[in-house]
Amino acid sequence: NAGVMQNPRHLVRRRGQEARLRCSPMKGHSHVYWYRQLPEEGLKFMVYLQKENIIDESGMPKERFSAEFPKEGPSILRIQQVVRGDSAAYFCASSPTGTVTDTQYFGPGTRLTVL
Amino acid sequence: GENVEQHPSTLSVQEGDSAVIKCTYSDSASNYFPWYKQELGKRPQLIIDIRSNVGEKKDQRIAVTLNKTAKHFSLHITETQPEDSAVYFCAAILGAGGFKTIFGAGTRLFVKA
Numbered sequence: 021n022a023g024v025m026q027n028p029r030h031l032v033r034r035r036g037q038e039a040r041l042r043c044s045p046m047k048g049h050s051h052v053y054w055y056r057q058l059p060e061e062g063l064k065f066m067v068y069l070q071k072e073n074i075i076d077e078s079g080m081p082k083e084r085f086s087a088e089f090p091k092e093g094p095s096i097l098r099i100q101q102v103v104r105g106d107s108a109a110y111f112c113a114s115s116p117t118g119t120v121t122d123t124q125y126f127g128p129g130t131r132l133t134v135l
Numbered sequence: 136g137e138n139v140e141q142h143p144s145t146l147s148v149q150e151g152d153s154a155v156i157k158c159t160y161s162d163s164a165s166n167y168f169p170w171y172k173q174e175l176g177k178r179p180q181l182i183i184d185i186r187s188n189v190g191e192k193k194d195q196r197i198a199v200t201l202n203k204t205a206k207h208f209s210l211h212i213t214e215t216q217p218e219d220s221a222v223y224f225c226a227a228i229l230g231a232g233g234f235k236t237i238f239g240a241g242t243r244l245f246v247k248a
Contacts, residue, residue: 053236062141062224062238063179076235111178121167121186121228124236126178 024127032133039099041130045114052095057109102134137162141239154212156242158225165227173222215246
């Protein structure tokens with residue numbers, strides 16, 4: 021049973037380019053969460069999605085960032101016109117249901133570097 | 136707004152000693168409190184959790200306590216080993232239909248052999 025998968029593991033972009041981060045949840049999981057971790061800091065909640073629905077995007081910056089979780093395929097976090105401050109590790113997690121006490125299983129993360 | 140404070144930010148102990156990490160949360164609606172361990176360059180991994188209707192939970196060398204009145208919860212690691220060295224994060228998850236997980240800033244634990 022494969023765990024949560026993220027790709028790419030490392031992504032380098034120049035300022036102004038777009039970054040697309042992918043997350044495939046564990047088999048049987050239909051709930052995905054995205055977090056951002058700046059160097060030497062904790063994880064910051066960004067967005068919570070179910071299949072085809074955004075449930076809570078209160079942690080997502082209003083501009084340049086978007087997320088989706090289509091019926092088929094992985095969840096995608098898209099960052100448009102990246103800036104140096106977007107450099108961080110982006111983790112996704114998945115859970116089988118939307119129960120508050122559900123364990124969230126984390127992927128290995130995508131480390132984004134903006135030059 | 137929602138906030139989780141975690142202390143200390145760095146903790147150094149001798150192998151075999153105990154380590155205690157403390158967190159406080161602001162939102163009284165929080166009802167689930169997981170703890171994660173993150174080794175350098177790796178993903179966070181759940182090590183123990185506690186629900187709001189429980190005051191204490193233990194799993195081998197790890198225990199967590201919760202004081203809902205004071206909005207405090209703590210992680211206790213006994214008989215520490217060098218492989219316990221990592222960053223530990225506490226978190227609080229809002230209940231009552233909320234799904235946001237608020238993480239503490241992390242505690243970097245060093246266990247000296």
